[in-house]
Amino acid sequence: MTKKEEMVIARYEHGGERFEILVRPKEAMDLRNGKSVSLSDVVISDTIYKDIKKGLKASPSSLKKVFGTTDFEEVARQIILKGEIPLTAEQRKEILENKRKQVIDYIARNAIDPKTNLPIPRTRIEMAMEQAKVQIDPNKDVEGQALQIVKEIAKVIPIKIAKALIEIKVDPKYSSKVKSQLHNLGEVKKTNWLGDGTLVAEIEIPAGAQQEVIDKLNSLTKGEVEVKIVLVK
Numbered sequence: 515m516t517k518k519e520e521m522v523i524a525r526y527e528h529g530g531e532r533f534e535i536l537v538r539p540k541e542a543m544d545l546r547n548g549k550s551v552s553l554s555d556v557v558i559s560d561t562i563y564k565d566i567k568k569g570l571k572a573s574p575s576s577l578k579k580v581f582g583t584t585d586f587e588e589v590a591r592q593i594i595l596k597g598e599i600p601l602t603a604e605q606r607k608e609i610l611e612n613k614r615k616q617v618i619d620y621i622a623r624n625a626i627d628p629k630t631n632l633p634i635p636r637t638r639i640e641m642a643m644e645q646a647k648v649q650i651d652p653n654k655d656v657e658g659q660a661l662q663i664v665k666e667i668a669k670v671i672p673i674k675i676a677k678a679l680i681e682i683k684v685d686p687k688y689s690s691k692v693k694s695q696l697h698n699l700g701e702v703k704k705t706n707w708l709g710d711g712t713l714v715a716e717i718e719i720p721a722g723a724q725q726e727v728i729d730k731l732n733s734l735t736k737g738e739v740e741v742k743i744v745l746v747k
Contacts, residue, residue, distance in 0.1 A: 519556050526597030531576045534563040535711040542599050595678045620660040624720040628674045631746040633722040648667040676721035679745040686711030
């Protein structure tokens with residue numbers, strides 16, 4: 515039996531119609547955030563309501579009107595993805611902290627100091643967010659929030675989202691190994707093989723990930739790689 519405190523009413527309103535289902539809040543938020551969660555682990559019952567407290571079920575015609583289907587799984591998924599999911603104070607705190615870390619990770623990986631073209635330390639980003647009194651929204655996606663937050667903290671520190679184009683030259687001993695991993699490091703712009711088997715390539719990466727990519731290349735080649743930052747834009 516699911517404890518009362520472990521279930522909440524997920525609600526979606528559209529076109530003058532209201533739809534409600536009982537869900538487990540943590541699993542519902544995990545599903546909304548793109549994690550691999552079975553719908554059966556999220557919903558408490560297989561009924562779509564108009565008003566759960568009054569025991570009123572949603573009519574098939576209203577489901578068809580708003581969702582284009584009466585299929586329970588499809589409707590329930592849309593309610594969870596688009597609707598409101600109430601959270602306990604503890605759940606909200608945990609979700610906010612996780613979303614905050616994800617936003618900071620995104621900014622640290624994608625942003626640079628435009629004065630130096632160098633990545634900005636996470637601690638500096640966190641401090642700037644505090645100074646700018648940034649608020650994290652648990653229901654908004656990471657990238658969208660991060661881009662807005664960069665605009666806000668740009669009033670406090672020099673910062674911008676940018677891409678870096680890097681050129682790498684790999685010793686023949688490791689060239690094939692690195693070639694197979696290039697697509698995991700960034701967007702491959704150019705590759706060229708020299709007569710002795712040396713690999714020369716250009717890849718575009720998030721500007722804040724420069725050191726991360728260089729470290730991975732050094733790990734793949736035991737340090738036998740030349741890396742040059744060609745352009746930051």
